[in-house]
Amino acid sequence: MIRVENLMHAFGSREISYPDFEVSASQHFWIIGNSGCGKTTLLHLLAGLRKIQQGSVTVGDQRIQNMKGVDLDKFRGQNIGLIFQKPHLLTSLSVRDNLSTAQFLASKKRDVGRVNSVLHELNLSALISSKPNQLSQGEAQRVAIARAVINKPKVILADEPTSSLDDENCSKVLDLMIKEANIYGATLIVVTHDQRVKDQIANGIKLEAL
Amino acid sequence: MSLFAISWSYIKEKPLNTFLNTLLLSLGIGIIVVLLLMSHQVQSNLEKNAKGIDLVVGAKGSPLQLILSSIYHIDFPTGNIPLIEAQKIAANRRMVEKAIPLALGDSYREFRIVGTNQLYRDVYSAEIESGAFWQDDLEVTIGANVAKTLGFEIGDEFQGEHGLTSNGHSHDEHNYKIVGILKQSNSVLDNLILTNVESVWVMHEKEGSEDHHGSDKLEPDIFGIKIGDQGEDKELTSLLIKYRSPRAAMQFPRMVNNNSSLQAASPPFETARLFNLIGAGVEIIRGFAYLIIVIAGLSVFIALYNSLKDRKYDLAIMRSMGASRTRIMSLILIEGMIITAIGGIMGFVLGHGVVELLGQLMATANQNIVTGQLFLSNEWLVALMSLVLGIFVSIIPAVEAYKTDISEVLANG
Numbered sequence: 001m002i003r004v005e006n007l008m009h010a011f012g013s014r015e016i017s018y019p020d021f022e023v024s025a026s027q028h029f030w031i032i033g034n035s036g037c038g039k040t041t042l043l044h045l046l047a048g049l050r051k052i053q054q055g056s057v058t059v060g061d062q063r064i065q066n067m068k069g070v071d072l073d074k075f076r077g078q079n080i081g082l083i084f085q086k087p088h089l090l091t092s093l094s095v096r097d098n099l100s101t102a103q104f105l106a107s108k109k110r111d112v113g114r115v116n117s118v119l120h121e122l123n124l125s126a127l128i129s130s131k132p133n134q135l136s137q138g139e140a141q142r143v144a145i146a147r148a149v150i151n152k153p154k155v156i157l158a159d160e161p162t163s164s165l166d167d168e169n170c171s172k173v174l175d176l177m178i179k180e181a182n183i184y185g186a187t188l189i190v191v192t193h194d195q196r197v198k199d200q201i202a203n204g205i206k207l208e209a210l
Numbered sequence: 211m212s213l214f215a216i217s218w219s220y221i222k223e224k225p226l227n228t229f230l231n232t233l234l235l236s237l238g239i240g241i242i243v244v245l246l247l248m249s250h251q252v253q254s255n256l257e258k259n260a261k262g263i264d265l266v267v268g269a270k271g272s273p274l275q276l277i278l279s280s281i282y283h284i285d286f287p288t289g290n291i292p293l294i295e296a297q298k299i300a301a302n303r304r305m306v307e308k309a310i311p312l313a314l315g316d317s318y319r320e321f322r323i324v325g326t327n328q329l330y331r332d333v334y335s336a337e338i339e340s341g342a343f344w345q346d347d348l349e350v351t352i353g354a355n356v357a358k359t360l361g362f363e364i365g366d367e368f369q370g371e372h373g374l375t376s377n378g379h380s381h382d383e384h385n386y387k388i389v390g391i392l393k394q395s396n397s398v399l400d401n402l403i404l405t406n407v408e409s410v411w412v413m414h415e416k417e418g419s420e421d422h423h424g425s426d427k428l429e430p431d432i433f434g435i436k437i438g439d440q441g442e443d444k445e446l447t448s449l450l451i452k453y454r455s456p457r458a459a460m461q462f463p464r465m466v467n468n469n470s471s472l473q474a475a476s477p478p479f480e481t482a483r484l485f486n487l488i489g490a491g492v493e494i495i496r497g498f499a500y501l502i503i504v505i506a507g508l509s510v511f512i513a514l515y516n517s518l519k520d521r522k523y524d525l526a527i528m529r530s531m532g533a534s535r536t537r538i539m540s541l542i543l544i545e546g547m548i549i550t551a552i553g554g555i556m557g558f559v560l561g562h563g564v565v566e567l568l569g570q571l572m573a574t575a576n577q578n579i580v581t582g583q584l585f586l587s588n589e590w591l592v593a594l595m596s597l598v599l600g601i602f603v604s605i606i607p608a609v610e611a612y613k614t615d616i617s618e619v620l621a622n623g
Contacts, residue, residue, distance in 0.1 A: 040621050049530060050617040070534045077532015084620065088527050092219035097211060104211035106532035147531070159620075 001025045002046060002155060002187055007055035009041055018042055018055070021205050025154070028178060028188040030197045030204030037207040043159050043191045047080050048072045060154050077106025081148030081186070083177065085160040087140035089132040095119070095143050096128045102150045118146045121183070122176065141173055149180045156181050158190045162197060174200045213537065217545040220517070231510050232553040238502035239557025239596060240564065245496055246588050247565045251580040253485065256282065259398050260477035262333045264459065267291070267299055267466055268448035273475035274484060280312055280448040281477055283322050283398050286374060287314050290445035291472055293437070299449060299466065300432050305458035310450040311433045313410040316370040316381065321356045323370050323386075323403045325410030327434045333450070334399050340364055341390030347409050351390035353400040362388055370413055381413045407435045411444060503595075507603045510549050514542060514607040525611055526619040539612040546604025547597065554596030558589070 007018040016038035023029040033039045044050040045064075046057055052065040059079060067075055089098050099115045119125050122142045132140055141161075148156055158177060162170040174190075174197065181188035190197050190204075198204070221228050260281050268276040271288030278285035300309030310333065313325030324330070331343060331351075341364040344351045352362055362368075367385040386409070392399055430436050437444060451474075453459055459476075466474035518525075525538050533541075566582025 041617075044617040044620065047530065049620065070536075073529070073532050073534045076530070082530045084527075088523055090216075090219075090524050090527070092223040093216070097215075097219070100211040101216060101528070102531045105528055105537070110211060 001058070001060060002189065003056075003058040004042075004046070005056045005058075007042075007045065007052070007057065009038065009045060009050070009053055016041065018207070019205060023187050023189060023203075025187055026181070026185045027203065028181060028201045029190070030201045031189060031191045031207060032193060032195065032197070032204060033207030034193055039191045039193070039207060040159055042207070043157050043189075046155075046189070047082060047157055048076050074107055077102075078108065078151055079154045081151070081153035081156045083144055083148045083156065083158040083161050085163050087132070087137075087144035089135075089140055089143055089147070091132050094129050094131055095124060095135070098132070098143060099147055099150045102147045106151045108151055114150065118150055121180070122146050138169060138172070142176065145173075145176055145180060149184060149186070152184045153186055155187045155189065158188070158192075160192050160194070161190065162194050163192065167196065170194070170196050171200065213541050213544055214548075217541055217548055220521070220545055221548055224513075224517075227513055228549060228552075231506060231513060231549055232556055234509060235503060235506035235550060235553025235596070235599075236556035236560050238499045238506055239554050239592060240560035241495060241499035241502070242592055243558055243561025243589060244564050245492055245499070246586055246592070247561065247582065247584060248568070248580060249492060250586055250588075251565075251584070253481075255396075255580075256481050256484075258396075259334075260481065262452060263450045263477055264453045265451040265463060265466075266448055266475045266477065267296070267451060267472050268475070270471065270473045273473060274480045276448060276473065276475045277477050277480040279314065280450065281398070283314075283324075283402065287447045288473075290447055291449075293431075293435075293444040293446055295470055295472060296446050296449050297432050299451070299470070299472070302462075303454070305454055305462045305465075306451055307454040308450075308452040309433070311407055311435065311446045312448045312450065313407045313445075314374070314447040316372055316410065316413060317374050317376075318368055318370055318386075318403060319360060320374075320376050321353070321360070321401055321403055322374055323350070323405060323410065325405055325407040327406065330404065330450070331399075334395060334397050336395065336399055337393040339391045339393040341388070343390055344405050344409075345389070347406060347412055348384055348386055349389045349409070350386045350403050350405045351392060352388055352404070353392050353402045354394040355400040356403055357391045362391070364388055364391065384412060407433070407446065503599065506553060507550075507599045510546060510600075511603040511606065513549075514546055514604055515610070518542075518607050518610055522614060522619050525614055526616040529614070529616040530620065535612045538614070539608040542608035542611045543601060543604045546607070547600035550596050550600030550603070554593060557596070558593070 001022070001024050003022040004018060005020050009016050018038070031039060031042060041050065045052055046059070048064045048067065057064040062075060064072070090101060093101060096115055099118065100110055103110055116125070119128055122145060124139065124142055124146060127135060127139060135143065156177065161177065162173055165173060177188060178200065190201060263281060266276050266280045268280060268287065269289030269291050275285050276288050279287040296311060300306060308329055310326060310329045314322060316323040328343065339354065341351070356362065366388045369380045369382050369385055372379050372381060386405065394400055453462065463474040463476060466472055528538060562582035564582070565580055569580040569582060572580060
């Protein structure tokens, strides 16, 4: 579950006020808005990547603004899976090691079985030893999704995951994210300006441009 | 997965860069290790070979040359001294406990023949491997390296060559006979051919001279040398002196230098002077090595700092996956330390390898023995320096990584 209340963020003299909303556990949700309306900032506030200046964000039973430092990092690693527009895999590591690194950085025990099982779910088993530069764009995006769900997060946050994809691939990526979120009972929030997302995810809010 | 594994994966991604940085560092560390090992071993060899010898008395000239030729057998003697003068010096029982005569001038295949008496072997606590110490004229006892290099065995004979280099003419009127081989002592003895003083004189007698023949009927002098009628014409190369009391150290050298045609040279003083002379060169090389290390450190720093730009997004992604700021900082620190540790290890291997190689080359040229198979306690300081360098060069990039604003980086990605 994610709840946003009275959230406001200022960049110098420019202030963004976000509407209150709540997304229940296992629900899929879109946040749509045009460029500059503060979508990515909102996603970073939800993930605790940016300090909350005013208002409140609750993930599960934890208030993000009440956590800081190592505790917040650990909470994020273990409870929030992030997916970006570009896969941004760690290029020096193999597919397997990218996933193992996600376990390690979230202070989770190394679980090879879990890595294999997630790769199997996403039809990536054959690429386990490949380096990111040996993957197609679609394969790399699937590995990025695998990395986001490796720690069985309570929340999956996706930032413009479909913006650079054609209709077919857009649909596939959304299907995968929804499927993975369903497997782990995770809340899925997709932040995007891509209206096609609405075709596969029923609920959401629209952010108004400033 | 571990921070080390992640850092190592980044290092492996740029093999040429890593190789060049570690090579540069290994050169600097290697030179310092070579200097440490060489100066320590050369100094301890010099001290070991001069142990038990308080003073060398020889012909006037360079005192350092006198020491080098009479103790270390690595330079030419300053000249000869009259036997009568040497006997007077040795007769000073108040100040001189031991006076060992040396008669140099011949060699065999570059191994020096030393005419002396039995006291000489006591200075080095020489032990026999096989056979016995020389007793009669033209009998020799050879050092372990001489036997090994020339393949000599007990009973073999050879003709001495005039001079201390390999191009001297042979003394073909007389043969030396090997009666003993010394145990390896890692001292100058290993490379010497020892005989009595009379044998050296026999080799240099003019044709037809009968002065020394039948020497077993003669009475020995203060050195135990049996001298014929022409004793006043006889010469030695030098005398090795051991003082009877510490007071002699103050008075005896001055007495020799002022009241005789001879010169007295103190081994500790001259070796210290030698090290002072060499020291300036060693310091320049050491300074150069430190400069290389600083350049290597700078190069690692630049490589890490530049790689931060390429890796900014990777670091932000790691933060988004739960890595704390400290972990990200540690990642960069570990990377710098791995590079400097590899450079350091390569430097130690290089330094010890070079010294071992030099030791083997020098052993064949009859010089002081050095080995690379020795680890000095000072080397821990060099290892520590390498580690500190690793931390020092990566601290700024690590702090930069620590301060990275992940939200901003991800937003611009």
